[in-house]
Amino acid sequence: MLRFSNFLFPESRDPDRDAEVIADCVAEAKLCDELGVEVLWLAEHHFDGNCAYVDPVTFAAAVLAATRHIKVGFAVAQVSLHHPMRLAEQMSLLDNLGRGRVIVGLGRGTAYNVYEYQGYGIPHEEALERYEEAEGIMLKAWTSPDGFTHEGRHWSLKVPRLRPASFTKPHPYVIRAASSEEGALHLARRGLPFLMNVQSNEVTARRLALYRAAMAGAGFDAAHVARCMDESWVWRNVVVAETDTEAERIGIPAFEAMQEHRQELRERIYAEQGIIMRKETAPPARVNPDHALIAGSPATVARCMAEIEATGVGGVICSFRLGPMPAEVAARSIRLFMEKVAPRFAAPRASQAAD
Template sequence: MLRFSNFLFPESRDPDRDAEVIADCVAEAKLCDELGVEVIWLAEHHFDGNCAYVDPVTFAAAILAATKRIKVGFAVAQVSLHHPMRLAEQMSLLDNLGKGRVIVGLGRGTAYNVYEYQGYGIDHAEAGERYEEAEGIMLKAWTSPQGFRHEGKHWTLNVPRLRPTPYTKPHPYLIRAASSEDGALHLARRGLPFLMNVQSLETTAKRLAAYRATMAEAGFGAAHIARCMDESWVWRNVVVADTDEEARRIGVPAFEAMQEHRKKLRERIYAEQGIIMKKETVPPARVNPDLALIAGSPATVAARMAEIEQTGVGGVICSFRLGPMPAEVAARSIRLFMENVAPRFTTAAVPAAAE
């Protein structure tokens, strides 16, 4: 049955308020732990205030220490910005600190924000190949008790053995992001679950149907396909209030302000440098609040979640705090969701490990 999680993706427009927003994030994670949310997902973005805590690896340790039950997932760690051995060590440490409560979500990094690569001195054109090589290194690091050698394009390594060894065997639970249909089908051919970005219900249903069909064509059986569907997650922006009118009054301006802020620095860099990674021809489901925002009373939101459940996906990643929305408003939305929406659905735990 459908499971629910919270994408802790807080905006901080004023650098002088960063500490306050970061403290709000810890409080939100503790609230979610108390209310029975299954996973807190963390983002990674740099230099623009779109993600106040910036470094999800460090912040995950704080969340694990402040909570007792909730899983902490990455949606996603921008692998191309990290040294793969350091990231493998850090994830293994988190896996031990949380006694298996970590979900290692991996992705290449942003497809749009060139300044994130510039700030780390990395050619954005290398992001994809760095990600592919790094993922392979991390898996070898977690599963090679005798150590290993690696000679690749970006790294030459002679690793005696990874320490600490992972708490979860054979390695921390791992999932990949797929922002496009091609990416989702690539993972389907490998027989792997995935994280989907914000899409309309129609696109979600079509993509998941294609994902299932591709997995079957690749030779995977019905039980494996069902497990991958159950372990996959779709992302939605969610605002719950007592009435539909109140939810839209709160949610729509916050959503629109969030979208405007997220492109501001990207557009400034383009104006100053004339550099653009990729023209952002986003689908309406990302920028249109009528498609990209689920805002309503508990009954309305539950009905929308039931529609998502019909696609066969296992879980929904809900973003509750949107843009400049005050922390207390997001907290009330989360409480209404967990007390009046989530109980209408049966929950189940994520498996302990997957390839």
């Protein structure tokens, strides 16, 4: 069956309202736990107000303490901004606090916001290589009961043993982000599930077909391919209201304001410093409401989810609170989704076969 989760990615434009928005986030986490949402995904962004709680590791501890059943995932921890041993320790502690409710989503860090690297004193050109080295260190830390040494380009380590040991064995559940087709195919060849960023349904279907084919071509059997598809997630922005007209009235302005705010500091830095990490020659799917926003009545949203289900992916990461949308509006949308949309997908679906 298609599984559903919430991407808690709250904007705070006014620093004086940060505490209020963070409190709203805890309330939203509790609501999702109450309604049976499977995973609450947390983001990591710095300095711009695009993610009010900023530090998902610290915030995850608060969510785990405030909830009983919901899993807490990272979408993603910006690994290139962290010391890998510190991050491994923190994830292991969270895994113990949640008794296995943690999903360690890893990624290199933003591909757009150069100021996040500047603020941490890390050259953005090193992001990918830092991520790759750090991921290996974290996996060794979790699975080396006698300790280990590491000599790499960015870290030289002699670790006696990681404490606390992870609750989940052999290590906390790990999933990687893939924002590009090549990134998805790289993970396919490793036989790993992945998190996909916002794309149109057409791009999603094509990419997942290539992903399945690449995994099969790398020698993984049909059962493994099906398992990885079931453990992979795609992201969509979602607004549910009683009617299509009401959902569009609420959702489209909030979505457009969110995209404008997310670009604001990036463009200011470019104007001031002449530095840009990735030049977009055409508007990407994530900023096009026709591709990146599902807004409608429960029946309309259910039809859209059925189209996603047809791609064979296991889960949808739904981002409900968009931009300046008030918390109570997002809460109504979440409740409508879980009460009137999600139950339509509760019956087991047929297994996916590898292409």
